[in-house]
Structures are given as structure tokens and as C-alpha cells.
Amino acid sequence: MLLSLLLLIPLLGALVLILWPGAPTSARLREVTIVLLAVQCVASFALLLPFDPADAGLQLVEQARWVHAIGLDYALAVDGLSLPLVLMNGVLCLVAAIASRSIDNRPRIYFALLLVISGAVNGAFLAQNLLLFFLFYELELIPLWLLIAVWGGANRAYAATKFLIVTAVSGVMILAAFLGLAFVSGTMDFSLQPIMAGELGMTAQLVLMGALLIGFGIKIPLFPFHTWLPDAHTEASTPVSVLLAGVLLKLGTYGLLRFCLGLFPEAWQLASPWLAAWAAISVLYGSLAAIAQTDMKRMVAYSSVGHMGYVLLAAAAATPLGLMGALFQMISHGLISGVLFLLVGVVYARTGTRDLNVLRGLLNPQRGLPLTGSLMIIGVMASAGIPGMAGFISEFLIFRGSLQPFPIATLLSMVGSGLTAVYFLLLVNRAFFGRLAIAPGEVVNPRILDRVALREQVPAIVLSLGVLVLGLAPELLSNLSEAATTGLSQISGGLS
Template sequence: MLSALIWLPVLGAIVIGFWPGKVAADRARLGALGVAGVAALLNIWLLAQFNVNVTDLQFQESFPWISVLGLNYTLGVDGLSLPLITLTSLLTLVVLFSQVGLSKVANPDRLRLFYILVLLVNAGVVGALVSQNLLLFLLFYELELIPFYLLVVIWGGQKREYAAMKLLIYTAVSGILILAAFLAVGWLSGASSFDYADIKAGALSQRAQLILLTLMLVGFGIKIPLVPLHTWLPDAYVEASTPVAILLGGIFSKLGTYGLVRFCVGLFPETWSLVAPGLSIIASVCIIYGALAAISQKDIKRMVAYSSIGHMGYVLLGAAALTPLAMVGAVSQMVSHGLILALLFYLVGVIEDKVGTRELDVLNGLLNPLRGLPTVSALLILGGMASAGIPGLVGFVAEFLIFQGSFTTFPLPTLLAVAGSGLTAVYFVILLNRTCFGRLDNYTAYYPKVTGLEKLPALIMTALIFWLGVQPTWLVKWIEPTSTSLVAAASPSAIEQVAVSASPAKTAKY
């Protein structure tokens, strides 16, 4: 099943790419949608068969590949990876279904390549999420960068070459650092292979663990990205077309946070506590910096891009605290942030398509029911509320769990994070006040109507944001067993807390 999730999109991309003759963009899109739809059905079956009470890996596959290198084809899924796989499947469908941001492509024939690259991105991300061999993870981690680079450099804005090259260089450095750490931990631990289960059993000196953990933190910190390793993000997100920005913000950065939890916390649980205080400070800096940088922006897409830096800081804070509630909140924040950011980028793309600008000083009155974009504006308001952590929406659930779980461990960074959440509300009030409200120009404001098909992806994402906010157990139940087991492995004293937080009564309170 897990192999099917990886290789079905690859097979679909090959068929679309090598289909004889000229293939129209619409047919290529329908073919890619069909492949992604089948993968989504497999994902749903996986959710239905997944046992939420089991902390160990499920649906495991293992085959020897290059034994001399310790590289095996070892796959598995648990409560940490399954929600992110589902998010990847959903956003892939959104990107393939939507035409927002692609209407201005000069050569429509190149859209065939676009759909091929999106399928390859899906395969690479899912492959990394299910890989249980360190070298296999890194292989997928690096391979998905190639289609992302091409997606930015071909379908990006005026500075797309600069943004794509910056993305490539930063992520290549990330891969080199992680590769060095993976090779060292495998060799020094004396493990028979680079399988995750084998290396976890290896014993290293605390000094060696600290050096290797630092390498991984910097490597995954670039991907997340964390301040001051973030400078590639604004350029890549802003210059990318709307569908590519959705993929970058929704799933690309999640490989960094996933790697942080899976490998940094999972492989070095004892050493993690030594660096956790410093990481909590970095997390609060990311949150405050991201919010202040967003407030200063005039381009609404760049504003949303900077907001992503702050929201990734919440994940780091929850992981640093390493309490049962904080870890559940950190993983929930990955899913929450992916949904909310994808919705915001999508709506910004619709506004740019219909109005022709993203500048705050130009936009106004879009909530006008007759000549504006009322539905898009209403959804933008809801997306801003979700990002600001308003109760009843999924953003509140994740942030509340992180704050509640981290306050006892790191009270000051948590209070700074709460203040950052308030600043999030400030910049979204600025955005919404200037774009949605005010008076339309009577001479120029006759915008094209947003069709039902253009609204559909945004409505689906909004419904999920609302539903998971009202019924958070639908998200938490997948995450909790794996997250709490990671906490128990890192802190034996937390086992009692884990047992309490894993009880049905506590889960219901989520």
C-alpha cells in the first residue's frame, strides 16, 4: 500500500510524459487528476485501516536494496507521518484541480510538464514521509527538490530565476548537512544498516550526539525555515505561482518539521533536553520576527509568506518543550498550518487573477456584494481568523495545545509566543481592513466573477479548517499515540503524564 502511494504518481507522470503525440493541457490535467484521485482513495483506505491505538509503525514493507551501503527499501507509517501524507494528498488534488495562477502562462503546452512535476512532488514528499531508512529518506528528501526548482523557475514571477536558485542552494546545503549527520550516526553507532530501528538502538557519546544533533537541526532548520536560515522563503513563496506556493508552504516546509521530530527528537531523545532551552528561544524569535515582518509588508502574498515563519516557530516551541500536550500540538500545527497557508495563498492568487494586483495600497472594498469579490473576501476573513488562532478553527486547537504543554517547561518563550499570536491578529486585521473593506472605485472596479469551480477548492479547505476546529479529536486521535511515545522515550518521568494524556477522557477534552 505504501509503495503504491509513492510509485503510482511516478507511473502517472511517466505515462503523461511519454504519451505519444501532442497532449492538450486539459487532457494532461485530467490524467494527473485521475492519478492523484486514485492515490487519495488509497490514502482514505489507509486511514480507515490504521489502528490509532498502536504507537508502532504500521503497513511496514522492507526489502534489501544496496546492502553494502546499509540502504534498504524500508517503509512504514505512524501517527506522525499519516496526517502529513493525507495533507499532501489533499493539496495535490487542490493544485491539480485549480487553474488559479496559471491563466497567464505564455505557452499552454508547457502545462503538460507542470502536471508531471506536481505528481513527482507528491511522490517525493510521500516517499520521504514513509521512509524508515535514513538514506532512503534523504534520497526522497533531495529528489523532490528537482521538480520544485523547475516549478519555480518555469512558472514563477519576474525574479523566478533568482528565487529558484536561492531555493536550490539553501536546500542543497540542508541535504549535505543531513547526509553528513546520517552517515556519521550510522557508522558511529555500529548499526548493521541505516534503518531507523537499527540506529535507534546504537549508543553514542553525548558529545558525538550533540554534534550530530546540531548538524541535523541546522539542516532541517533551513527547510522549515527557522530564523536566521529563512531568507530563501520570502523570495521563493512570492515568486512562485499560486499552485506552487501552495505546495511550498503546505507540504515542502513540513519535511523540515517532520525531520525535526522524527530524527532529531527520535534519534537523540536524551541530548534533545540539552538544546531545548536554546530552541525555545529561537522559536519565540521566529514567532515575533515573522509577525513583525508580516506587519511591515505591502504585498499581501509576501505578508502571508512571512506569517509562515512565525507559525513554524510554534512547531519548534512544542517540540522543544517535549511534553505530551506540546508534542501533540506541534504535530497538529503542521497540519493546521498547511491547510491555513494553502487557503490563504489560494485566495491571494484568486484576488491577483481577478483584480490584477497584490498591493495593499491599491486593494480595497473587495467585500462589496455587487462589484467586488464577496465570497473570496469572506473566506479570506475566515482564513485570517484561523491563522490568528480564533477559537472554533483548527489554528486555535494546535496553538492552545502547544501553549498549555510548553508553559510549565518554558514559561517566558511561551508568553512571547502568545504575544506573537496577538501580533498575528494585528497583521491580518491590517490585511483584511485594507483589502476587504472600504469603498470601491466606481470607474475601475468591475472585476470578473469568481466561478463555482474556482471557489470549490477554497470552500473545501475552509470546511476542513472549521470542522477540525470544532471536532479536534478527528485530528488529534491520529497523532496522540505516536507523539506521546516520543515524549516517553525522551523523558522517562513523563510516562505518567503520557498515560494521563492518552486516556479517553483526556482525549475528549482536546
């Protein structure tokens, strides 16, 4: 029942917070949430003990009949594709709770929603029934909408409503594809194994896969379905941005690999040249849009559009190296984006602005934010794919695995990788170098910024160390997932 614990700990914990008698303080609620998520994180890493990396199949399977009449059964399992994502969810949810230091408005509901999101994401990564996956996929929607709408910025209502509408469309497309799959296959069994038999005609496969592509493309998000992301990030609080970029976007890329590629390998292979072209367009658009931003948070948000395009490129190639790179990209982007959003949050809290036309000199060792600036440099170097960091490993594997089947799309994506260095260099140069001044013309008496306590930087430091460890010892992840990604490549015919 270890997998069920990963759902029960946060979901029952959320119920405990809601029913907590009296009026507990925000600090007490945060402490309880941190303890619960720490236990969940430990339980996630405990999966490594019984897990066999050499086994490409499903492990630690838990099954029980639920609403069997409609094909909805309780079926959980883990493999080399889902386990790293479960581990990352445990780490980033704990980081988000630790970073939630200034929640005074309805803290009981806020921390309960964080716990619900953590449990729902675990459920989606572990579900082995299509309807069960859909339930967990949708379960995180309302909590995240509330986190943006209630605890967001000045335009939170617009951003939250846009997020709700667009991602609801994503869920509708995914459910329609799952129901359509059951209809054309003539079965009410929504478990993955029987449906993966692949007895459908090519037209039916393309239509159903297309619906899933749109649904997961919205969630990832890929161009042109990305428009909700910059607004949501801009208005969301820092912990919510960490979850949004680090964890929730990965539901889309996970669905891309598990369901689009895994359920429809023949249709995927037929559509792969178009998918590679789509990936290159998304990478270039995200990179060019990031260059045009003057808000630090919007720049990091648009960078996610480009970096998630690499996952589509690798999935289109479906080679063993490419799929390993796709998984590496999901993990490395989760850690790196967590670092960047945490640090942007520190800058905004100390200066009151994220405008790159105003900020400068923050690396000043006496009056600025030297540790924040140093960590930011590490984060942008990792995102730009500097050797020795996790971002380099993921991009190298993706480009190496995709170059032979799709040379033009890969080269265009490599240009996008170069543009990453350009826009993040602009960010660092404008905000952290030069003479410290927080307002135009404020040169004679530059403001002395409040020091950032080390405990406030611990989450970013821990994530930065994770980026460095995976960059220097990539076998920690590759050994865990190589069998699963190679098996997925063989299903799709990507070994050719």
C-alpha cells in the same frame, strides 16, 4: 503494498505524462493528473481502515533489500505521526492540480513535476531507512526548482536559484549527519530501529543533532534560515505556493520530530532551553516581518516563519500535549496556508496586483469579490487562532504543553500569536473594506471586477471546511495520533 501504491501512482503517472504520444492538450493533461492524484488521495485515506490508532509503533511495514551493501534498503511504514501528513499531502497535491487552470507553457512537464513531488513527499513521510528518506527528501528539490524557475513570476530566476542553493545546503547537512551517525556508531545499517539505541557520547550526539537542526531548520524555515521563503513564494505560481507552504515545509518539521528528537533524545533534552528560545525568536521575527509587508503574498509567507516556530517550541518541551499540538499545527497550517494562497491568487488574477497600498473595497457585494473576501476572513481568523477553528486547537495545545517547562518562551510566542491577528487584520482591512478602487484616485468610476466562478473557489471552500471541521472536532486528529505523540514524548523524557 498499499504504501508502495502511494509512491507508484504519482511516479508512474509522471512517466506516463512524459511518454504520452502526440501533443495532448493542457486540459487533457490536467484531467489525467487530477484523476491520478484523486486515486492517490483515496488510497491515502484507505490507510485508515487497517490502521490501529492505539498502536504507537510502526504499522503496514513493507521491507525489501535494495542496495544492502551501503545500508540502503526499501523500508516503508506508517504511524500516528506520519499518517496525518500523508493524508494532507494527498489533499493538497490534488488541490494544487485542480488550481492549475491556466498552464499553457509546457503543460506536460508541469503536471509531471507535480506528480513527482507528490510521490517524493509520500516517500519521505513513509521511509524507515535514513538513506531512503534522504533520497525522497532530495527528489522533490529539482521539480520544485523547475516549477518556480519556469512557471514563476518576473524575478523567478533569482528566487529559484536562491531556493535551490539554500535547500541544497539543507540536504548536505542532513546527509552529513546521517553518514556521521553511521561512522561514529560503527554500523552501515541505516534503518531507524538499530540506530535509535543511543549508545553515542553526548558530544557526538550534540554535533550530529546540530547538523540535522540546521538542515531541517532551513527547510522549515526558522530564523535566520528563512530568507529563501518569501522570495520563492512571491515568484511561485499559486498552486506551487500551496504545495510549498502546505506540504514541503512540513518535511522540515517532520524531520525535526522524527530524527532530531527521535534519534537524539538525550541531546535534545540538554539543548531544549536553547531551542525554546530559538522558537520564540523565530515566532516574533516572522510576525513582525509580516506586519511590515505590503505585498499580500509576502505577508502570508512571513506568517509561515512565525507559525512554524510554534512547532519548534512544542518539540523543545516534548510534552504529550505539546507534541500533539505540534502535529496539529503542521496539519492546520497546511490547510490554512493553502486557503490563503489560493485566495491571494484569485485577487491577483482579477486585479493584477497584490499591493495593500492599492487594493481596497474587494468585499463589495456588487462590484468586488465577496466570496473571496468572506473566505479570506475565515482563513485569517483561523490563522489568528480564533476558537472554533483548527488554528486555535493547535496553538492552545502548544502553549498549554510548553508553558510549564518554558514559561518565558511560551509567553513571547503568545505575543507572536497576538501579532498574527494584527497583520492579518491589516490585510483584510486594507484590501477588502473601504470603497472599491483598484488604482489611486479611481473613485468616481470604480472598476467592476470579473466574477469568480464557483468552481474556481471550490478548492478554497473545501480547505476552509477542513479547517472548521478540525476546529470543531479535533478528536478526528488527536485520536489518530495520540499514541504516537505520547510515545515520542516518553522517549524524550518530556513527561516530566
